[in-house]
Amino acid sequence: MNTGIFQTSIGNDLAIAADWLRQSELVAIPTETVYGLAGNALKEESVLKIFLAKDRPRFNPLILHVPDIDAVKKYVLGISPVMELLMNTFSPGPITFLLDKNPDLVSDVVTAGSSKVAVRIPAHPVTQALLKQLDFPLVAPSANRFGYVSPVTAAHVYEGLQGRIPYILDGGTCTVGVESTIVDEEDGQLIIRRTGKVSMEDIAKATGILPALKTHAEDHPVAPGMLKTHYATHTPLYLGNATDTSALAAGKKVIIMGWGSKESIAASYHFQGTTILLQVVSLSNDCRIDEVASKLFASMRNADNLGAEAILVEPFPNEGIGQAINDRLQRASVLH
Template sequence: MNGPSPRILSPTDEAIAEAAALLEKGALVALPTETVYGLAGDATSDSAVAAIFAAKDRPQFNPLIAHYPSAEAAARDVSFDPRAQELARRFWPGPLTLVLPRRADCRVSLLASAGLDSQAVRVPRHEVAQRLLAKFGRPLAAPSANRSGRVSPTLPQHVAEELGHRVALILDGGACAIGIESSVVALLGNDAVLLRPGAVTEEEIQAAIGPLAHAGEAGQPRGPGMMASHYAPELPLRLDATSLRDNEALLAFGSQPLPGAALSFNLSAGGDLQEAAAHLFAALRQLDRDGRCQGLSGIAAMPVPDRGIGRAINDRLRRAAAPRPVS
């Protein structure tokens, strides 16, 4: 990995304070949890979440887990039904992630939700993670601190080898006690769906809330990686537009947007792919809402370079343009 190696610091009060200060500035910090080391950024910041995707070379905008110090803190951003309340009571803090409906005033970036109206949340048990969450005062988006597709890190040295200068600081919590990612359960309708097995077993979850469906059953739950079409605007989305048709809004990119749009949003006038990623979901929602209000017929999306995080942007645009399921 090119660039200087990140600092690995013992989790003293001073190191925790420095990590929180870096997060405030939009930097990324690696923190230990009981499962694996996480690549943490401010979950409420579009730019910080986009930096996480860029650092991991993540090929898609899969939803990210937002980490909280308590269930009460998470309840500010997502809605708990009785099943979620019971799972939180039994297994939090701990290695269980719940995918729950976003509240209307949810603080978490839509980019972390992959544009969905749900959000994955967890309360980690690790003492260092808890101290950083308390010091920072906002939720942290923290997928595993490795390049996408690589083995998840369970030691601080693994993070340094994987990410190098892409992470500003690594808090050393020693070896992770569990070493595999959290179990993930989606509670978005009548069915409880196990999206990913983990340290909290299927049997333990079923003992708490009853039968579980599995990924691919009971329809397609709107959770990590489960839908070909994630948040799709109501207006049709046309990709790779090189000219505007009558009555279309424009999703622009770069310094030369297509002329003549009555309604437009430029993802990045300077052609910065990370800035474009940070704006993507908000742009789609704004163009869809305002375009429908103005009676427009669709949204034309200019081409985005298919490199780096641009691949993730294009993946998300293809999903947003995918045919809707027939209800």
């Protein structure tokens, strides 16, 4: 792809964004989770441009974005009672549903050949307003080059996709900070394919059903975000116990990330004399896990620009959105 084809601009004009999308071009859009790279879901020409702009493999499916539940029903063959309950409980919001697609409307290019389509109703008011101006749904994976850390500001999008897309619709900083939960259903069993803000506990409380966790697939993922290596910084990131990663980073220039005071984060690590500690990053001074999620990707991107040779981070409590945070860090980590 010619990466300099556009003079990419950033703005908040819905009419400009809608016009580009009607021309089958791509627009970066804000959501409550991360920025998405949007195209007309009903035009294969537009959908294929997403794969090219992101350097994204064609076997990785995309998520359909629609304004409301009535729109969801148009593009799927049906919604089970439990999935409709979840939709009514958590949508609009950071949750995506894998449903049997309407093959007359949803192309195999969108679903990577799967009979199911991932659909979500985003809560961000700017994108809600945009969707209501359009007579077609949008497909929108994260608006970054494939495999890199997802963008949570318009500036992040510009860094990665400048020249590749015409317009970035600026909606401020994303509030959730990690991608949506993806929930599937097979034979009456709920399955989480990707963890996110809506947790296993949230889903169990709403439905009375404890979902299974099946979040890994390499060759043919049934949902986005299932690849083993993803969300990665250019600087090697080590996720693990502070003692172990301190040893692995011996002699390197390092950045450490965690929560709480910077002093308490640093106290967990014990470096050899030749190791240079460039910076300590607290994702939440008062240990609020939602704040960690909202700052995670931006902090990872910032750490990439500081000349470090390693980024070290310990896992967070593995419950609620902490499960999603650990998932993203594990996929970014060089330690698998």
